[in-house]
Amino acid sequence: MAFVITEACIDEKAADCKDVCPVDCISEGPDQFFIDADVCIDCGACETACPVGAIFYEDDLTAERKKFVEKARDFYQSQ
Numbered sequence: 001m002a003f004v005i006t007e008a009c010i011d012e013k014a015a016d017c018k019d020v021c022p023v024d025c026i027s028e029g030p031d032q033f034f035i036d037a038d039v040c041i042d043c044g045a046c047e048t049a050c051p052v053g054a055i056f057y058e059d060d061l062t063a064e065r066k067k068f069v070e071k072a073r074d075f076y077q078s079q
Helices: 016-020 045-049 063-077
Strands: 003-005 026-028 033-035 055-057
Touching: 003 033, 003 045, 003 063, 016 026, 016 033, 016 045, 033 063, 045 055
Parallel strands: none
Antiparallel strands: 003 055, 026 033
8 A cells, every 4th residue: 555645736736745755756747746656665754744635545545535546546557
């Protein structure tokens, strides 16, 4: 499992999460940032740094937010 960036990041893109990630697993997409689940080490640095509360541990996502797991997967597969 990994952390996931959700709807609060859309069009906000503060980038604080990217700045603190020790493994550089966060990339900027067209409308939000995304976390590469294959690289994420689950340290949680991004979650605490996010100024808009957009980042959640995947297991803690609500049913409505689970779509952001797929959105991130699609983003990294298209690169």
